[in-house]
Amino acid sequence: MTNAGRLKNKTAIVGMDIGGTKMMAAVFDQKFHKIGVCRKKSRSKNGGETEMRVIKVIREAIENAGNPPIAGIGVGSPGPLDPATGVIIDTPNLGWKNFPLAHLLRETFKTPVVVDNDVNVGTYGEWRCTALRSKKHVLGVFPGTGIGGGIIIDGKILHGFSGAAGEVGHITIMPDGPFCGCGKRGCLEALASRVAIAKEVAALAAREDAPYILEHCGTDVNAIRSGVLARAIEAGETMVEEVVRKAAYYIGIGVGNLINVLSPEVVVLGGGLVEAMETLVLEEVEKAVAEHAMPFLRKNVRIAAAQLGDDAVVMGAAKLISERIDEGGAKK
Amino acid sequence: MTNAGRLKNKTAIVGMDIGGTKMMAAVFDQKFHKIGVCRKKSRSKNGGETEMRVIKVIREAIENAGNPPIAGIGVGSPGPLDPATGVIIDTPNLGWKNFPLAHLLRETFKTPVVVDNDVNVGTYGEWRCTALRSKKHVLGVFPGTGIGGGIIIDGKILHGFSGAAGEVGHITIMPDGPFCGCGKRGCLEALASRVAIAKEVAALAAREDAPYILEHCGTDVNAIRSGVLARAIEAGETMVEEVVRKAAYYIGIGVGNLINVLSPEVVVLGGGLVEAMETLVLEEVEKAVAEHAMPFLRKNVRIAAAQLGDDAVVMGAAKLISERIDEGGAKK
Structure with a gap:
């Protein structure tokens, strides 16, 4: 790192993003410049506990930053979790059940720690680290393998x-609709996640109605990712485009519902689907919002694509802990 | 009033409920006993402006209380309105458009005034004036001619x-569903309001599948009210019961969605439909919540019937202004 060691006696903060498949820690100096990073897969091939990998990733990021003294660590982790105590309630694919993550990191690094849901933290990053920071009511919706949501009300994350508030992927928008990963039916996620789209597109490929997809992914739902969907649409696969547009429209129904309930000033849309097909997704979301949100609540609402990409969670986590320290609310 | 004049030199507060068809003002002493009331229809037969009737109703309630000095007036009014300024944006059936209601009352009565949405205020009353007052996250849903919602987050009304946040009646839960009064389709209100139920029941009556309804209301949608629905069900009209249960289940889908998004601790259900058929409605809502809210978010959530009936708004409005005065935040 070119900036390594620049801080010397000044303190730095750490933002940590724990994902189901990969994790990343980033160290930020007091001007919020990134001075050290470390990325790893979440699970090692030879087993090993996730929490040991979290500690290792944070340690290496701090080393890469030139070992500045650390003033605090912010963490975004899959939920459900208790943001007040930093206990992870249950994340089967990380092997955690009632796991006191904040406590472990606090003991290990002897520094204040805050742990929050990764989508909340990503939304927080998109809010605090972009031109949106002057807004007070922000909704983040992140369609990907699932559909996550983060809600900022009056400048605070809604818990x-x-x-565990903000489970926007599991609002029912079609009673008796298709099955969702959560076990119920007709959730937004069952209609508009990457998997929901891939399932329809795989059927098109199986019927030879999507030759580009058939050639590049076959008919495997798991092989059909956002990038290849975008390329298929560019190649003129109109039925694929219709499937994606329909899914984006459903996302817009969900966003419209949330505008009616929460009345945000800004809606930030992020995640793989939006990154791969921003214009198309935003068009359909805006159309659905015009058709499903009440005029008085939707007027002046800005719908924007996320800006920070993979850095949203580490930046949001670092902001969260630094603001918590400034407020004097961080436990050591 | 037996208590009239009891206050003498002590101050009292006024709670005002402005409805589309009737209005009520109630005066409360410092122990929050009701010491004066006045009710009137919202519109006079010989025209006359609504705002003059509001002033008259408040004046008469104060007179009925023995003319105590008034420390503040709280008002619940149909929206949309701006709770920060007390300006009513647009309520066609009261004849108000950008009408500065709080300003008018402040000038007329020379006292602090707060104006908020009637459903917010009713929810506030059900929260602050019952055993629920220790809770911090409360959702109120009031199915009637429409379906209103009030949201308390961390002890504050969500605006x-x-x-105008909290338009829970207009969340879409069935894309391409039946038309709603708002012009769009598939809103919760289009599926579960009193009108939505009455329309189905009128069709049953027209087909002679609901003889009790046919005898007592004919086939007029507007004549089929909550009370007669309850009596028809008691009389053994099973198809009417199924219609009401289905509507209550839809309300439960809406409540489930809101639990997923907001994570309340208590859901208060009120309004005419709930008052007339509390057990039946709560059964279906609880069933739908079990089927549509995420387990982690729905567990420990209490679903309760409203306690205050027609007094919810005047009590909530009075609480709101008295707390605002205590906080020093009320404008005179």
Whole structure:
């Protein structure tokens, strides 16, 4: 890192993004420049506990930054989790159940730690680290393999009673609709996630109605990712385009519902699907919002694509802990 | 009023409920006992402006209370309105457009005034004036002619960017579903309001599948009210019961969606439909919540019937202004 060691006696903060497949830690100096990074897969081939890998990734990122003194660590992790205590309630694919992640990191690094849901933290990053920072009511929706949501109300992340508010992927928008990964039917996620799209497109490929997809992915739902969908549409696969547009329209129905309930000033859309097909997705979302949100609530609402890409969670996590420290609310 | 004049030199507060068809003002002493009330229809037969009737109703309630000095007036009014300024944006059936209601009352009564949406205020009353007052995250859903919602987050009414958050009746839960009064399709209100139920029941009556309804209301949608629906069900009209249960289930889908998004601790259900058929409605709502809200978010959520009936708005409005005065935030 060119900036390594630049801080010397000044403190730095760490933002950590724990994903289901990969994790990343980034170290930021007091001007919020990134001075050290480390990325790893979430699970090692030879087993090994996830928490040991989290510690290792943070340690290496700090080393890469030239070992500045660390003032705090912010973490975005899949939920459900308790943001008040930093306990991960249950994330089967990381092997955690009632796991006291914040406590472990606090003990290990002797520094304040805050842990929050990764989508909340990503939304927080898109809000605090872009031109949107002056807004007070922000909704983040991130369609990918699932559909995550983060809600900022009056400048604060909405956690609700359970700590896990913002499950926007599981609002029902079609009773008796297709099955969702959560076990129920007609969730937004069952209609508009990458998997929901891939399933329809795989059927098109199986019927030879999507030759580009058939050639590049076959008919395997798991092989049909956002990038190849974008390329198929560019190649003129109109039925694929219709499937993606329909899914984006459903996302827009979900966003419209949330505008009616929450009345945000800005809606940030991110995730793989948006990154691969921003114009198309935003067009359909805006159309659905015009058709499903109440005029008084939707007027003046800005619908924007996320800006920070893969850095949203590490940046949001670092902002979260640094602001918590400034407020004097961080536990050591 | 037996308590009239009891306050003498002590101050009292006024809660005002402005409805589309009737209005009520109630005066409360410092122990929050109701010491004066006045009710009138919202529109006089010989015309006359609504705002003059509002002033008259408040004046008469104060007179009925023995003319105590008034420390503040809280008002619940149909929206959309701006709770920050007390300006009613647009309520065609009261004849108000950009009408500065709070300003008018402040000038007339020379006292602090707060104006908020009637459903917000009713939810606030059900929260602050019952055993629920220790809760911090409360959702109120009031199915009637329409379906209104009030949202308390972390002890505060959610207003959002527009000031009009909480339009839970207009979340879409069935794309391409039946038409709603708002002009779009498949809103919760289009599936589960009193009108949505009455329309189905009128069709049953027209087909002679609901003889009790046919005898008592004919086939007029507007004549089929919650009370007669309850009596028809008691009389054994099973198809009417199925219609009401289906509508209540849709309300439960809406509540489930809101639990997923907001994570409340308590859901209060009120309004005419719930008052007339509490057990039946709550059964279906609880069933739908079990089927549509995420397990982690729905567990420990209490679903309760409203307690205050027609007094919810005047009590909530009075609480709101008295708390605002205590906080020092009320404008005179």
